[in-house]
Amino acid sequence: MQFTDEQFSLLTKQLRNLKQRSPFYAKKFADINLDDIRTQADFERLPFSEKDDLRAAYPLGLQAVPDQDVVRIHSSSGTTGTPVIIPYTQKDVDDWAIQFARCYRMAGLTNTDRIQITPGYGLWTAGIGFQLGAERMGMMAIPMGPGNTDKQLQMMEDLGATALGATSSYALLLAEEIERRGLRDRLKLRKGIIGSERWGEKMRNRIANELGIQIYDIYGLTESYGPGIGISCDEHAGMHIWSDYVYIEVVDPDTGQPLPDGEVGELVLTTLQKEGAPLIRYRTHDLTRIIPGTCACGSPHPRIDTLVGRTDDMFKVKGCNMFPAQVEEVIKCTDGTSSEYQVMIENISGKDVLTVLFETPLEGDAKARCEEELAMIFKAKLGCTPDAKGVPMGELPRSEKKTKRIFDSRY
Ligand code: ZN
Numbered sequence: 001m002q003f004t005d006e007q008f009s010l011l012t013k014q015l016r017n018l019k020q021r022s023p024f025y026a027k028k029f030a031d032i033n034l035d036d037i038r039t040q041a042d043f044e045r046l047p048f049s050e051k052d053d054l055r056a057a058y059p060l061g062l063q064a065v066p067d068q069d070v071v072r073i074h075s076s077s078g079t080t081g082t083p084v085i086i087p088y089t090q091k092d093v094d095d096w097a098i099q100f101a102r103c104y105r106m107a108g109l110t111n112t113d114r115i116q117i118t119p120g121y122g123l124w125t126a127g128i129g130f131q132l133g134a135e136r137m138g139m140m141a142i143p144m145g146p147g148n149t150d151k152q153l154q155m156m157e158d159l160g161a162t163a164l165g166a167t168s169s170y171a172l173l174l175a176e177e178i179e180r181r182g183l184r185d186r187l188k189l190r191k192g193i194i195g196s197e198r199w200g201e202k203m204r205n206r207i208a209n210e211l212g213i214q215i216y217d218i219y220g221l222t223e224s225y226g227p228g229i230g231i232s233c234d235e236h237a238g239m240h241i242w243s244d245y246v247y248i249e250v251v252d253p254d255t256g257q258p259l260p261d262g263e264v265g266e267l268v269l270t271t272l273q274k275e276g277a278p279l280i281r282y283r284t285h286d287l288t289r290i291i292p293g294t295c296a297c298g299s300p301h302p303r304i305d306t307l308v309g310r311t312d313d314m315f316k317v318k319g320c321n322m323f324p325a326q327v328e329e330v331i332k333c334t335d336g337t338s339s340e341y342q343v344m345i346e347n348i349s350g351k352d353v354l355t356v357l358f359e360t361p362l363e364g365d366a367k368a369r370c371e372e373e374l375a376m377i378f379k380a381k382l383g384c385t386p387d388a389k390g391v392p393m394g395e396l397p398r399s400e401k402k403t404k405r406i407f408d409s410r411y
C-alpha cells in the first residue's frame with residue numbers, strides 16, 4: 001500500500017523528535033536519523049516492532065509524552081507473560097472515540113439507536129471503546145459487559161436495544177439462547193457490531209439469521225487504540241481502515257518484505273496521530289490482504305480482507321500447513337454441519353493423529369455419511385485425511401471471550 005501525501009506528512013510529524021520523546025524508539029532506532037525518512041522506501045527500511053519488544057518496555061517504557069499528559073492506560077489481554085501497557089493522552093482517547101463513532105455510522109447506526117455492549121470493561125480496550133464511540137455520537141450505551149445471560153436478555157428486551165456489540169462467540173451464545181427461549185419477536189435488534197476474533201462465514205450467517213440482524217466486523221487491537229480502527233461496510237467486502245489514523249502494510253511473514261496489494265500476508269500497522277504510545281511498523285501477526293481498488297460503498301478508506309488466521313495459528317500435521325480458516329471452509333462446504341468444530345492433534349505411537357469434531361443434527365447412517373464427506377473434502381482441500389466425528393448440537397464449548405478450537409497435544 002502506498003502512502004498518500006497526507007499520510008506521509010502525518011508520519012513525518014509523528015517521527016519528528018520521536019527519539020527524544022520515547023526511550024523505546026530511541027533504543028529501537030538508535031542508528032537511524034528519523035529526519036532522513038523522506039520516501040516510502042526509507043520508511044520500509046525501518047525495523048518492525050514486535051509484541052515482545054512492547055512487552056520488554058513494561059510497565060511504562062512506551063510512554064512518549066510527559067506524565068501530566070497521560071490520562072489512562074490500557075493493557076493487552078495477553079494470557080501468558082508480561083502484558084503490554086499502552087498510555088493514552090486525551091487526544092488519543094478523543095481520536096479513538098472519533099474512529100469508533102465512524103464505525104457505528106458506517107454500520108448505519110444513529111443517535112437514536114441503543115447499543116448493548118457485552119465485551120468486558122477494564123484494562124482491555126473492548127467494552128470501553130464501544131462505549132466511547134456510542135457517547136461520541138450520542139447513542140444510548142447499555143454497558144452490560146460479558147456474562148449473566150438472563151440479565152443480558154432481560155435488559156435487551158426491556159430497553160429495546162437495537163444494536164449488539166459482542167465477540168463472535170458471545171454473539172452466537174446469545175443468538176442460541178434467544179432462539180431457544182423464543183425471544184426473537186420481543187427484541188428490537190437490527191445490527192451487530194462484532195469484533196476481536198477471526199471467524200467463519202457459517203458462524204456469521206447463523207448469528208445473522210437467528211437474530212435477524214445485519215452484522216459488521218470491527219477491527220483493532222489494544223496496541224493501536226483498540227477496536228474501532230476499521231469496520232466492514234454495507235458491501236460486506238472487507239473492512240475499511242481509517243487511513244488518517246492508521247497506515248496499513250501487508251508483508252511476507254517470513255521475509256518481512258512488503259507484498260503487492262491483493263496478496264495475503266501479515267498485517268503491519270503504523271499509527272499516524274498517536275501521542276501516548278505511537279506505533280511504528282507493528283507486526284500484528286494477523287493474516288489478511290489489502291483489497292485493491294475502491295469499494296462500491298464510495299468510502300475512500302482502504303480495505304483489508306476478512307482475517308484468514310494468525311501467523312502463529314498455523315499448524316502442521318503430516319507435513320501439511322493449515323490455518324483454522326481452512327478448516328472452517330471445509331466445515332462450510334459439508335452439508336449437515338453447524339458452525340462449531342474442534343480440531344485435536346495427537347501423537348499416538350509416533351504418528352500424528354488428526355481428529356475433527358463437528359456439531360451436527362444428524363444421527364445414525366446420515367451422520368456417518370456426513371463424517372465421510374467431511375473427511376473427503378478435508379483431504380481434497382488440505383491434503384490429509386482426518387478422523388471426522390459428528391457430535392450432537394450444543395456439545396462443543398462456547399466461551400464469552402475467544403473460543404479455542406485447535407488442540408495440539410504433541411508438544
Ligand atoms: Zn465499503
